[in-house]
Amino acid sequence: MDRDLLERAAGEFLIEGYEYRTAEKILRDTHPDDREEAREKLLSPRTVPDGCFVFLQHLIWLEQVLEVVPGISLNAAEVEGILILRRSRNHFQRTHPPCPHCGMPNEEHALCCRECMKEISR
């Protein structure tokens, strides 16, 4: 798997999860026939082939397994993939600091939390 593609996929995957929380609320109130179109408009488009996300899902699963079974052997692609995933997650957390009130991630420049709507002092 190409490292650059995987890194982009990881970044997009994390942003997608972040956006999905807000999108979910809007989608709930959207007519079922229009949901797919609305989902496409609400979420940032993916810019890498689908296969990168398939491998990323394997890495996320593997990361969870490693917490329970630390001794499991990994191949080079998996080790490198997990490192890329962790680096991307660190970057996401830096650029999306948690709200001091509810803990939900927000954009760096946000003045109020998109979840609890309370003011964030910078």
Add this chain to the structure above:
Amino acid sequence: MTARKGQHSADAPDMKAPVTVELNHGRIIVLEGKNSKGEPRLYRYEIRRIRLEDWDRYFRAVVNQTRNVDGERQQIFENDTARLDLVERVVTCVDGYGDFDAVKIPEWRNSLPLNHRLGVGAALCSVGAQEQDDDAPLSEFTEVKLDALWSAGVEGKMQLIRGLVHRFKQPSIEQLKRWNYESARVRVRGTAKDGVTIYPSRPAVAMLMYDELIVSVDGYTVNGSPLANVDVINSEMDGCHKAEAVMALFGGTDAVTIR
């Protein structure tokens, strides 16, 4: 070879007998079609035993891709070519097409109607896992039950055999990891606009992993004798049944989900 006229009846699949799959015999596939006058007609295909390498070639020939064209995602799944190739390699004799001399038509397999060959291909691959019984008592082994269309009986009816049992050891975490890794080992090229993802052949991987996990089976025979031990099972079991059983063991096709 001279083709014989088909004299068999193939109504609905026979749900009763037989209860076992005889692995060492060839298979008979009977199709019902219509002749040029629109009258019903039966076509009978004799199939040699399908070996593990035949199945491996079939599984790897199935095309499973996603392709992005101008931001639109297209799913491409194509197994007709693989089925035609499989049928061409394993059919040994046909009935129901009138008399022809195979010496004069050496490529007679290619002359068979396309929809018939695809129908035979579909019948050869016709095996599915029963739903797992959540109420089953806890056991050292995991049982997977398959239903399969196997071969036409003496009356010429296709036989649906139910409840073919495959008993597996519990997969280790390493085996589970390997299954997930092999299933996720996609090949990608291009960008989001024109990117292509080529998915690996999960049945081919499953067929290989079967040998590590199987403990015993019920419902299969070789020359009339049950498959007594793991070595016999590994060498004699049908590849398509191996693959289907392992995919059911690991949770079917939903182990890796794609948005």
